[in-house]
Amino acid sequence: MPAKMDLKAFVRDIPDFPKAGILFRDITPLLADAEALSCAIDRLVEPFKGKEIDVVAAVEARGFIFGSAVARALEAGFVPIRKKGKLPFQTESVGYGLEYGRDVVEVHTDAVRPGTKVLMVDDLLATGGTMAAACQLIEKLGGTIRGLTFLIELTGLNGRKKLNRYDLHAVLIY
């Protein structure tokens, strides 16, 4: 597998989605291509190889796409972070502001213990609001965030600034 495939060639630009003026970076052509998918997983993992990651955590739904594949590549477990009311066991939660109203992310209280080393993964870094809440959630349980890895970073939205305490890696920069 070529380590440096041109992954941007598999990302499709869709103007005006989800609303007028927004250019959506659609990764479904990348996902559908076996070689591009495998290369994307390798490149998400690359900076964290050999860094002692216990679990990989991701927020539903799109974060789940790369979560367990990245976990397996690092010989780590996977921790799903979900929206309110979806997890069946005792949960910890963090609320955060959205453009309109608020949302809540939850995780099982036994998913991360004090000192658990966690790598956060998502397909896209935009404003960073959801990821900041997810990091806060992991830290509330005593987890140590070893890094954040994204397939795509939209630099124009300054999400990196909100997450500047962390070792943040993005495969594709727009």
Next chain:
Amino acid sequence: MPAKMDLKAFVRDIPDFPKAGILFRDITPLLADAEALSCAIDRLVEPFKGKEIDVVAAVEARGFIFGSAVARALEAGFVPIRKKGKLPFQTESVGYGLEYGRDVVEVHTDAVRPGTKVLMVDDLLATGGTMAAACQLIEKLGGTIRGLTFLIELTGLNGRKKLNRYDLHAVLIY
């Protein structure tokens, strides 16, 4: 990695979730354990190794957990099937009945072409309603379903009957 780990030991029973009388099979302890997660992926894939799968398809959100990991293990691509309005490109859709009201699953029209060989994956087979709709969606685009693979099958809900046209595999039977 032991191929026949006791994966059921990592599934937690939660009574009365999401409502009274329902026994929820919680797989988050399995996901969080690196070895159990890796073994689960191997066992989801096992019956379909060497069977020419082009893409693995899964329905959000929980289906995504195993989707790309199974895809990678089979050297296939991954096709996300989503709820209404989430996918940015042209979509095909199928509606289906739920206990209360109806729901819709969608996929990009270019995600599957006539003759594409597809493996469907999900964490849980319950009534099979969502999976039946997802299969119909893939077939509407001309895809050939080579099989269905689930981590857990709840036999009491007869989902297998609704899907009896397909080569259906479940790792853990309850």
